[in-house]
Amino acid sequence: MPTALNTWLARHAQTLMGSLGRIVQHPVATTMTMAVIALALALPLFFNVLLENSRAATADWNQAFELSVYLAKKAGTERAEALAKQLRARPDVARVRVITADQALAEFRESSGFGKALDLLDTNPLPNALVVTPSLAASTAEGTQALKVHVASLADVDTVELDTEWVQRLNAILDVVRRVIWLTGALLAISVVLVVGNTIRLDILNRRAEIEVMKLVGATDSFARRPFLYSGVWYGLGGGVGAVAVVAVATALLAKPIQRLIGLYGSQFQLSGLRFGTAALILCLSIALGWMGSWIAATRHIRAIEP
Amino acid sequence: MIHFDQVSKRYPNGREALAGVAFRIEPGELVFLTGHSGAGKSSILKLIALIERPTRGQVFINHQNTAAIKARSIPEFRRSLGVVFQDHKLLLDRPVADNVALPLIVAGVPRREIEKRMRAALDQVGLLGKERSRPLELSTGEQQRVGIARAIIGKPPLLIADEPTGNLDPDLALEIMQLFKRFNDVGVTVVIASHDVHLIDRLGARRIVLADGHVVG
Numbered sequence: 001m002p003t004a005l006n007t008w009l010a011r012h013a014q015t016l017m018g019s020l021g022r023i024v025q026h027p028v029a030t031t032m033t034m035a036v037i038a039l040a041l042a043l044p045l046f047f048n049v050l051l052e053n054s055r056a057a058t059a060d061w062n063q064a065f066e067l068s069v070y071l072a073k074k075a076g077t078e079r080a081e082a083l084a085k086q087l088r089a090r091p092d093v094a095r096v097r098v099i100t101a102d103q104a105l106a107e108f109r110e111s112s113g114f115g116k117a118l119d120l121l122d123t124n125p126l127p128n129a130l131v132v133t134p135s136l137a138a139s140t141a142e143g144t145q146a147l148k149v150h151v152a153s154l155a156d157v158d159t160v161e162l163d164t165e166w167v168q169r170l171n172a173i174l175d176v177v178r179r180v181i182w183l184t185g186a187l188l189a190i191s192v193v194l195v196v197g198n199t200i201r202l203d204i205l206n207r208r209a210e211i212e213v214m215k216l217v218g219a220t221d222s223f224a225r226r227p228f229l230y231s232g233v234w235y236g237l238g239g240g241v242g243a244v245a246v247v248a249v250a251t252a253l254l255a256k257p258i259q260r261l262i263g264l265y266g267s268q269f270q271l272s273g274l275r276f277g278t279a280a281l282i283l284c285l286s287i288a289l290g291w292m293g294s295w296i297a298a299t300r301h302i303r304a305i306e307p
Numbered sequence: 308m309i310h311f312d313q314v315s316k317r318y319p320n321g322r323e324a325l326a327g328v329a330f331r332i333e334p335g336e337l338v339f340l341t342g343h344s345g346a347g348k349s350s351i352l353k354l355i356a357l358i359e360r361p362t363r364g365q366v367f368i369n370h371q372n373t374a375a376i377k378a379r380s381i382p383e384f385r386r387s388l389g390v391v392f393q394d395h396k397l398l399l400d401r402p403v404a405d406n407v408a409l410p411l412i413v414a415g416v417p418r419r420e421i422e423k424r425m426r427a428a429l430d431q432v433g434l435l436g437k438e439r440s441r442p443l444e445l446s447t448g449e450q451q452r453v454g455i456a457r458a459i460i461g462k463p464p465l466l467i468a469d470e471p472t473g474n475l476d477p478d479l480a481l482e483i484m485q486l487f488k489r490f491n492d493v494g495v496t497v498v499i500a501s502h503d504v505h506l507i508d509r510l511g512a513r514r515i516v517l518a519d520g521h522v523v524g
Contacts, residue, residue, distance in 0.1 A: 212396075213398060
């Protein structure tokens with residue numbers, strides 16, 4: 001390696017460690033600055049984790065589009081089987097399950113608790129029905145809609161129900177929530193820049209005399225600015241690590257109750273924590289924000305200090 | 308080396324510190340700027356170090372018109388200049404070694420060379436062995452010598468000092484002045500602002516006497 005580059009690297013490394021040493025000398029102030037950054041970043045990050053989990057949880061539901069096809073009363077079991085066979089031949093259909101009127105009644109008797117009341121009925125009021133699952137390729141809003149129209153046009157089909165509206169509403173809500181999280185995140189990111197900027201500004205004012213002397217012996221603005229930029233990087237790194245830690249602890253605390261809650265709905269769902277990639281991204285982001293805040297403050301205030 | 312051409316300096320508060328000052332200092336000279344406080348000594352040094360700019364007239368350093376030196380080039384310019392202050396302007400939280408080495412550190416000189424030249428500079432002011440001391444552990448005279456070591460470590464052709472003996476008792480003051488004389492002996496141009504007439508008399512160097520912003524002698 002050329003000596004010039006070596007010297008340059010050594011000097012930067014030295015400044016980097018020097019600024020670390022300096023901010024460690026004021027542990028309370030440093031911790032407070034880092035904590036503010038950590039909390040500002042942890043908030044949107046944590047909501048993002050929850051959002052990602054709700055997406056993961058509802059992803060299954062998105063694909064659970066099923067058509068409930070109720071046949072006319074006059075259509076018997078044979079007709080139901082025939083229709084089922086006809087539908088199974090279609091490429092956009094994955095499965096067709098026949099639920100005969102008797103099966104439906106038996107199931108209803110069992111699950112509803114109206115057994116006694118049902119005994120009073122002379123005839124089975126339920127029609128034969130088919131449950132049609134679209135193929136994976138057709139499991140889109142348009143695909144299922146087209147299938148629904150086709151099935152509804154068949155002879156002996158009374159009604160076709162496609163119960164997806166609530167899933168679409170949920171998705172719309174999640175989209176809004178995601179937008180809100182992004183917006184909050186952007187605002188909090190700006191506040192991180194301001195917090196670091198203000199900390200660095202105070203730092204510079206405290207070391208005004210030193211900067212003056214450095215400029216007097218020929219330091220350029222960028223040389224005088226460098227340690228402050230590194231301080232900003234350290235604040236960012238500390239804050240980022242703090243944010244990741246806060247979110248990790250919060251998710252760990254929530255995992256049990258959420259699992260129990262979802263368990264009550266008969267679903268098996270594991271709350272997934274912060275992914276490694278997201279954590280790494282947050283660290284990079286918070287370092288970048290710290291650097292940005294210190295750059296803005298240091299550039300402005302160091303230029304203003306003249307011996 | 309230094310040429311002041313009808314230089315006036317009026318500060319934003321309206322005070323006129325210099326009014327049409329003109330003089331020349333040749334390379335290798337040792338010159339004292341004297342006069343009562345407020346006569347304009349410090350203003351002249353500030354104009355030389357580009358801490359201030361003249362309101363009227365021109366200042367030439369080494370045949371270069373300082374008006375042509377842009378803010379961006381000032382750091383480079385100051386590296387060719389050694390400055391000693393009355394109050395030393397040392398960094399109190401850094402050891403002597405760092406204080407002396409500062410001009411080389413900001414200039415990006417490799418570490419090993421800095422180490423060598425820092426010792427040489429301390430040796431020249433008689434403070435070798437005090438590298439690890441903090442400025443406040445030193446006497447006032449020693450602190451001033453640290454300031455001088457910092458000023459000469461970059462081997463500047465021009466050394467300026469503002470009341471370098473202002474806080475020292477006569478014996479120490481003479482010692483410091485003799486130190487400047489030694490640098491002058493090896494070819495460094497030295498300009499010292501001082502109101503200590505007796506001391507200057509003993510050294511017998513050229514004087515530029517100022518009064519109310521004018522050169523009077």
